[in-house]
Amino acid sequence: MASAAEQLASNMSFSSFRKATELKQRLWFTLGALIIFRFLSFVPIPGVDPRAMQDLFATQSGGLLxxxxxxxxxxxxxFSIIALGVMPYITASIVVQLGAALHEPWKALKKEGETGRKKLNQYTRYLTVLLTTVQGYFIATGLESLADQQNIAAVVEPGYLFRVTATVTLVGGTLFLMWLGEQITSRGIGNGVSLIIMAGIVATMPQALAQLFESGRSGSLDPLVVTSIFVGLVALTLAICFVERAQRRVLVNYPKRATARGGMHQERSHLPMKINTAGVIPPIFASALLIMPLTVLQMAGGQVDPNGTGGDLLQSLSFYLSRGNPLYLFLYGAGIAFFCFFYAAVQFNSEDVAENLKRAGGFIPGIRPGKATEQYFDYLLNRITTVGAIYLVVICLIPEFAFSKAGLNFALGGTSLLIVVNVTMDFVSQVQSHLIAHQYGDLIKKAKLKGGRRR
Known part of the structure; x- marks a missing residue:
């Protein structure tokens, strides 16, 4: 028999959506925030030549830039006022979360609940300002040095005034995006930072598809290859949807209880453990750790050496860490695997889950409550996370390698598709949750009205 939640979900229609006033307000707020994000991406920093920036990206767009x-x-x-995006904020979040897992004072803060969480968020903001300041300053000086290294006059009037202006503007843009993401999370629908990243990827997809069509029309790509790419993208999307919904259900029994008729009834439930517990966080975190230092390197190091054999260390690093190269793929895959296990342990605390089950009187058949249950959850989590890590590495690296060899845009890579599909699924599920909550509220109001009339 279907549960009450499933029945409500099946009864959802356009009329129920039309009556959900709060949900519509949240959707409009989310849409408005994303429009502001896209508008700011076209506001340039004063003192930068747009044509020179296009020339720079024509030579270095294949790397991490x-x-x-x-x-x-x-x-x-x-080179807009939000050129650094939310990546410094994500990098700061990584550092703070690692500190909360390893540093004892921060561990104690994490256990304090809402107060500790606010304190850690404050540390994240301070670290974001520091990282954005350093990254923005080096990018500004790197743009000035392009005039001598590559004959690209990207800065109209070089000097300390431009460096300070560019750095302050970039810090302000990143902090505004951080604030905007928090507002979407609290007043809109979905995770704000993830939606901002997804909006950036989706905005570049039309250009990537146009590039693919143009390659097929001009003959640089065989039409059969173009068709195969489309089939591969569809298959990749279906595979992501399938695995993201896959879960391991752990059977949990509760003590027998007496019923109204004098019999005994034993309650049973399932504890779901997702195959990909960490979601889309590992590729985003791994990308942030690679991007932050290497964006500065590529801006300051000049043109990438096509063979990687030049004497300049920065040029060699730019070559070996360019898209599709073995070192880039290895570091990216290792980062994804590491954050898979790290974030899964953060999201699913075996000790807390085992303790909560023990307090509620629940137990897993064949496993003793307490420490044995905790060890069993650790065993399951490690096995499930291993499968999830392999899945994420394959999804992110194999299409990335294949598409880089074909010269296609990053927006059609596995990482981009994973983020777009995952964030979209989370967004839709939250919309459904709001609709179900709204219908529950209507049912409770009707029940109260009927009870009042009977009296």
Whole structure:
């Protein structure tokens, strides 16, 4: 028999959506915030020549600069006031979460509940300002040095005034995006930072598809290859949807209880453990850790050495860490696997789950409550996370390698598709949750009205 939630979900229609006033307000707020994000991506920093920036990206778009540009929705290519996007904020979040797992004082803060969470968020903001300041200053000086290294006059009037102006503007843009993401999370629908990243990727997809069609029309790509790419994208999307919904259900029994008729009834439930517990966080975190230092390197190091054999260390690093190269793929895959296990342990605390089950009187058949249950959950989590990590590495790296060899845009890679599909599924599920909550509220109101009339 279907549960009450499933029955309500099946009865949802356009009329129920029309009556959900709060949900519509949240959707309009989310849409408005994303429009503001896209508008700001076209507002350039004063003192930068847009044509020179286009020339720069024509030579370096195949490396991590192109990856970063995709995540920021083309903001870096235009060097807008939000050119750094939310990547410094994500990097700061990584550092703070690692500190909360390893540093004892921060561990104690994490256990304090809402007060500790606010304190850690404050540390994240301070670290975001520091990282954005350092990254923005080095990018500004790197743009000035392009005039000598590559004959690209990207800065109209070089000097300390431009460096200070660019750094302050970039810090303000990143902090505004951080605030905007928090507002979407609290007043809109979905995770604000993830939606901003997804909006940037989706904004670059039309250009990527146009590039694919143009390659097929001009003959640089065989029409059969173009068709195969479309089939591969559809298959990749279906595979992501399938695995993201896959879960391991752990049977949980509760003590027998007496019923109204004098019999005994034993309650049973399932504890769901997702195959990909970490979601889309590992590829985003791994990208942020690669992007932050190497964006500065590519801006300051000049043109990438096509063979990687030049004497300049920065040029060699830019070559070996360019898209599709083995070192880039290895570091990216290792980062995804590491954050898979790290974030899964953060999201699913085996000790807390085992303790909560023990307090509620629940137990897993064949497993003793307490420490044995905790060890069993650790065993399950490690096995499930291993499968999830392999899935994420395959989804992110194999299409990335294949598409880089074909010269396609990052927006059609596995990482981009994973983020778009995952965030969209989360967004839809939250919309459904709001609709179900709204229908529950209507049912409770009707029940109260009927009870009042009977009296």
């Amino acid at each position: 192109g990856f970063f540009n995709t995540f920021s929705g083309g903001s870096l290519e235009r």
